[in-house]
Amino acid sequence: MSRWVGVLLALVVVSAGCVKSDTVVNLRKDGSGTIVVEELMSPQLVGMLGMAMQRPNAGQPGATAPAQMDPLAMFADQIERKAKEFGDRVQLVSKEPVTGEAGWKGYRLTFRFDDIRAVHLPINSTSAGDQEEQPAKKKENFTVEFRPGSRSALRLVPPKAPAEPSAPATAAAPTPAADPMQAQMATAMAPMLAGMRVTLRFAVDGRIVSAENATVSADRKSATVFDVPMDKLFGQSEAMTLMVNQSLSDSEKARRLANLKVDGITVADPTRPIVIEFE
Numbered sequence: 001m002s003r004w005v006g007v008l009l010a011l012v013v014v015s016a017g018c019v020k021s022d023t024v025v026n027l028r029k030d031g032s033g034t035i036v037v038e039e040l041m042s043p044q045l046v047g048m049l050g051m052a053m054q055r056p057n058a059g060q061p062g063a064t065a066p067a068q069m070d071p072l073a074m075f076a077d078q079i080e081r082k083a084k085e086f087g088d089r090v091q092l093v094s095k096e097p098v099t100g101e102a103g104w105k106g107y108r109l110t111f112r113f114d115d116i117r118a119v120h121l122p123i124n125s126t127s128a129g130d131q132e133e134q135p136a137k138k139k140e141n142f143t144v145e146f147r148p149g150s151r152s153a154l155r156l157v158p159p160k161a162p163a164e165p166s167a168p169a170t171a172a173a174p175t176p177a178a179d180p181m182q183a184q185m186a187t188a189m190a191p192m193l194a195g196m197r198v199t200l201r202f203a204v205d206g207r208i209v210s211a212e213n214a215t216v217s218a219d220r221k222s223a224t225v226f227d228v229p230m231d232k233l234f235g236q237s238e239a240m241t242l243m244v245n246q247s248l249s250d251s252e253k254a255r256r257l258a259n260l261k262v263d264g265i266t267v268a269d270p271t272r273p274i275v276i277e278f279e
Contacts, residue, residue, distance in 0.1 A: 021198045028205040029152045040106035071097045071107045089118040117144045156274040200226035204278040212275040213268045225268040232264040
């Protein structure tokens with residue numbers, strides 16, 4: 001499963017809201033299943049990347065026009081890194097180019113695993129860009145617990161927060177005032193975020209009977225832990241400012257975003273376990 005907290009922040013800062021990212025973990029009662037990752041880029045972003053890749057070879061025989069660029073070739077490095085994120089016991093079984101509504105283009109990756117407990121679930125990636133470019137950043141993973149059977153249970157336990165050094169008791173510091181520059185940046189970014197959406201769902205082979213820290217669908221076949229359509233943040237100055245605040249960790253941003261309770265946005269509290277039981 002992709003870094004469900006860090007992914008939103010990385011996409012906002014790096015891709016300027018030009019990406020739709022949907023991750024679905026399909027889970028069976030024996031703990032096996034698949035992960036389907038679909039990432040689509042807006043026509044504007046695809047065109048810009050295509051032109052950038054074509055420019056060094058412009059005028060040379062065999063140069064490829066931007067409209068003909070293959071997303072699998074264009075994002076081969078990202079796909080390879082994503083395949084490694086889930087761990088050695090998760091296998092990439094298929095990859096295909098995808099064209100969505102309104103000309104959005106990208107790729108769909110399907111992974112297979114035999115034991116959900118062997119899947120790496122990083123949540124506290126504090127980098128807002130390419131993971132390879134920031135090797136010093138340490139990923140922290142959920143501890144994955146699973147109970148198979150007629151009534152199966154998945155429990156995702158976030159890593160413990162690092163212990164703070166002891167210090168003499170002092171009066172609580174006042175909440176810092178919003179940075180005017182960050183507020184202006186958030187306002188300027190709003191139009192670029194149109195269409196962006198980041199989701200993470202668990203779909204089960206059966207029916208969900210209970211869930212904690214996740215939103216169950218009406219048919220009780222899936223539970224969403226992360227669903228952020230960026231359009232819903234328009235006009236929410238506090239939320240938009242939070243998204244561009246680079247002084248906070250990814251998990252802290254997600255926690256604060258969850259506490260804002262913006263209509264149309266689902267964010268699980270990354271400091272609490274996620275529990276899904278199904279039969």
